[in-house]
Amino acid sequence: MVQGDGVSGRRGAAREIVVAGGGLPGLALALALRQALGEAVRVTVCDPAFARTDAGRDLRAYAVAAAARRMLARLGVWDAVAGSAQPITEMVITDSRLADPVRPTFLTFAGEVAEGEPFAHMVEGDGLLAALRDAAEAAGVVLEGRPVTAAVPETGAMSVRLPDGRRIRADLVVAADGARSRLREAAGIGWVGWSYPQAGIVATVAHERDHEGRAIEHFLPSGPFAVLPLPPGGPLGHRSSIVWTERQDEVAALLGGGPDEALVEVERRFGLSLGRIALESPLKAYPLAFGIARRFGAKRLLLLGDAAHVIHPIAGQGLNLGLRSAAALAEALTDTMRLGLDPGGPEALETYERSRRFDTLAMGAATDGLNRLFSTDALPVRLARDLGLGLVDRLPGLKRMFIREAAGLRGRQPRLMRGEAL
Secondary structure (H helix, E strand, O other): OOEOOOOOOOOOOOEEEEEEOOOHHHHHHHHHHHHHHHHHEEEEEEOHHHHOOOOOOOOOEEEEEHHHHHHHHHOOOHHHHHOOOEEOOEEEEEEOOOOOOOOOEEEEEEOEEEOOEEOEEEEEHHHHHHHHHHHHHHOOOEEEOOOOOEEEEEOOEEEEEOOOOOEEEEOEEEEOOOOOOHHHHHOOOOEEEEEEEEEEEEEEEEEOOOOOOEEEEEEEOOEEEEEEEOOOOOOOOEEEEEEEEEEHHHHHHHHOOOHHHHHHHHHHHHOOOOOOEEEOOOOEEEEEEEEEEOOOEEOOEEEOHHHOEEOOHHHOOHHHHHHHHHHHHHHHHHHHHHOOOOOOOHHHHHHHHHHHHHHHHHHHHHHHHHHHHHOOOOHHHHHHHHHHHHHHHOOHHHHHHHHHHHOOOOOOOOHHHHOOOO
């Protein structure tokens, strides 16, 4: 319970958990804990976005893998976004130079991991964020429209400070406050990473012809250009999201000439297969980086989402990695508290670290390697990678393995991602 001029006490025997950051992983964790533990845990999510009139707006679109969809369904959120989600029925991979007149297809994936279950859906971020927020609030999660300014260890607790001077006495603080996490830095947790000489450019593109649920990944020398299907709509009847990786030193020239010039550059990469196109949203660029925390926690502090790991968007797995971590953390905390143990003690941290360290490193290494492999125009490398793509396309068993990897269904999955209750 937050008190106006002091430190809160517990309500009965309830544990107090504060999540700093109201993004998708933080809200998913908060909702999962309340659904699993009910009044045994009080969860407060702190984010200044909750106090803004435009709170919840996220103009990006995400590829939600099958495992993450199962998690959202178990949390009771999927039904709220299913009507506006676009199944990905096929994945097509091409490799060419920008000026090449033909873009040969080297690899295609069928879009289902089971009958009637696509390996991924495209979901627009604002709708998903709103659905998670509404579900969390309905489950009793406290949404605090102020950020956490500090989290200071005390005897047996953390004192969480808010900008207006209020404090929350918490058993555990979860830092989900982004790649530049202040709470991570204040806890002295190191960060290993680097910036790419690339930027990611995102936008929504309207087009005349139906994409038929097909996602396309064009590998170009400057980086991948992904065309991801969205539900029908827009001025031309059909829509797709683009995720365009470009050299950082080219971005200003590409985007600085106004909407008409920007559309010309998009058309050069988008191609003509879907007919006439138009920009439904402005192009937005952001820097790309890889990073991982040296530890995923400290005393009474655990890291989640971008505060723990940042990867290249080449495989569209950033959100899925964050939701997988949220599912693993919810499982670790739920099991710990059901045993009567302290959620801020070493048991939960060790379980969470053990379950996520290897998977996170493996995904980060895979996306980094793919980006370095495909973001080059060296002829020997191009020949080797195209030969490899062609071989994979001819091996059904290997293709099934890759599609299950993209769906998040390989390896040990947290219970929520298997569609099971905590």
